[in-house]
Amino acid sequence: MVDKIVMITGANSGIGKAAALKFAMEGYRVIMACRNMRISKAVQQEVAEASDNASVDLMELDVSSFQSIRSFCAEFKQKYPRLDILIHNAAYLNHGEKEYRLSPEQIELSFATNVFGPLFMTNLLADHLEKSQDARILHACTTNIKNFFDPKRKIDFDNLRGEFRNSRRYSAYKMYGDSKMALLILTFRLAEELKGRGIKVNALQINRVKLSKATIDKLSPFWRVLAWAQNLTNPLPSGMADNYYYICTSEEFRHVTGRLINHNREIIQPSTSEKGIEQLKNIFGSGSYPQYANDHQHAETLWDLGIELAKYAP
Numbered sequence: 001m002v003d004k005i006v007m008i009t010g011a012n013s014g015i016g017k018a019a020a021l022k023f024a025m026e027g028y029r030v031i032m033a034c035r036n037m038r039i040s041k042a043v044q045q046e047v048a049e050a051s052d053n054a055s056v057d058l059m060e061l062d063v064s065s066f067q068s069i070r071s072f073c074a075e076f077k078q079k080y081p082r083l084d085i086l087i088h089n090a091a092y093l094n095h096g097e098k099e100y101r102l103s104p105e106q107i108e109l110s111f112a113t114n115v116f117g118p119l120f121m122t123n124l125l126a127d128h129l130e131k132s133q134d135a136r137i138l139h140a141c142t143t144n145i146k147n148f149f150d151p152k153r154k155i156d157f158d159n160l161r162g163e164f165r166n167s168r169r170y171s172a173y174k175m176y177g178d179s180k181m182a183l184l185i186l187t188f189r190l191a192e193e194l195k196g197r198g199i200k201v202n203a204l205q206i207n208r209v210k211l212s213k214a215t216i217d218k219l220s221p222f223w224r225v226l227a228w229a230q231n232l233t234n235p236l237p238s239g240m241a242d243n244y245y246y247i248c249t250s251e252e253f254r255h256v257t258g259r260l261i262n263h264n265r266e267i268i269q270p271s272t273s274e275k276g277i278e279q280l281k282n283i284f285g286s287g288s289y290p291q292y293a294n295d296h297q298h299a300e301t302l303w304d305l306g307i308e309l310a311k312y313a314p
C-alpha cells in the first residue's frame with residue numbers, strides 16, 4: 001500500500017473510473033466522489049476487486065451544488081487525516097441541450113459543475129491538502145479552449161447565472177468551452193494563491209477519449225450516432241488516466257504548478273502570436289494555449305465571483 005489519499009470526482013465512468021482503477025492498482029487510498037450512488041456502488045466494487053485494493057471508498061458528491069460540496073467535505077475531513085491528490089475530473093456537457101439549466105444555487109450548470117463547484121471544493125479542502133508532503137491538484141481541461149485563439153471569442157461573464165436566458169441563445173458547446181477556459185484561468189490563479197501553502201495546481205488538456213456507453217446514452221439520438229462514430233477511432237480512457245497518475249505522482253511534476261499540460265505530458269506555453277502561420281500552428285498543434293487565459297482581469301473577475309457565490313452557499 002502507498003500511504004497516500006487521492007480523491008477523484010466523477011469517478012464512476014470514463015477517465016475518472018479508469019483513473020480510480022489506476023490509482024487503486026498502484027496501492028493508493030482512493031476516494032471516488034460521485035453523485036449517483038446506485039451506479040457508482042457497482043463501479044466501486046469493480047475497481048476494488050480488479051485492483052485487489054480494499055481502500056477504495058465511495059462518497060456522495062454533486063459538484064454542481066455548494067450544499068452537497070459542503071457536507072461532502074465535512075464528512076471527508078472527519079474520515080480522513082489529510083488529502084494528497086485532488087482530481088477535478090467531473091464535468092457537465094450535454095451536447096445538443098438548448099435550454100439554460102441552473103444549479104441549486106442558480107449558477108449556469110456548466111459553470112457550477114466545471115468551475116465554481118471545484119473552486120469552492122478546493123478552498124474547503126485546502127487545509128487538508130496542506131497537511132500533505134506533496135499536495136497536487138489536477139483540473140481536467142480540454143482542447144475546446146483553442147476556440148479562444150479566435151480574437152472574437154470571450155466568456156460571457158454577465159450571463160453566468162443565466163441572466164440573459166430569455167434573450168441569448170444557449171449553446172451547450174460554447175458554454176462548456178467557456179467554463180473550461182474559466183477553469184484554466186483559475187488554475188493559474190489558484191496556483192499563485194496556494195503556492196505558499198505547498199499545494200500545486202495544474203491542468204491537463206485532454207484531446208479525445210472514447211466516451212462511455214452510459215455517457216452516450218444520455219445524449220439525443222443525433223449526438224449519440226456521432227459519439228459512437230467518433231468512438232471508433234478515439235483512444236481508451238486508460239491512456240488519459242495514466243496521464244492523471246503521472247502528473248499527480250511523478251518526480252518530474254513534483255514542483256510544477258500553474259501549468260497547462262498536454263496529452264503528451266508536455267507543458268503548454270502561452271501563444272506568442274495569434275496571427276498568420278503562427279495561428280495555424282496554435283490551432284493544429286498542442287504546444288500553445290490562447291493568450292486570453294493569461295488576462296489578469298479575467299482571473300480577478302472569476303476569482304471574485306467564486307468567492308462571492310460561495311458566500312451564499314447554504
Ligand SMILES: NC(=O)c1ccc[n+]([C@@H]2O[C@H](COP(=O)([O-])OP(=O)(O)OC[C@H]3O[C@@H](n4cnc5c(N)ncnc54)[C@H](OP(=O)(O)O)[C@@H]3O)[C@@H](O)[C@H]2O)c1
Binds near residue numbers: 033063207215
Ligand atoms: N472524453 C473526451 O474526449 C474529453 C475531451 C476533453 C475533455 N474531457 C474532460 O475529461 C473529464 C472526464 O470526461 P469523460 O470523457 O470521462 O466523461 P464521462 O464519462 O461523461 O464522465 C464524467 C463524469 O462526471 C460526472 N459528473 C457530471 N456532473 C457531475 C456532478 N454534478 N457531480 C458529480 N459528478 C458529476 C459524471 O457522473 P454521472 O455518471 O452521474 O453523470 C461522470 O462520472 C471531463 O472533465 C471532461 O470535460 C473529456
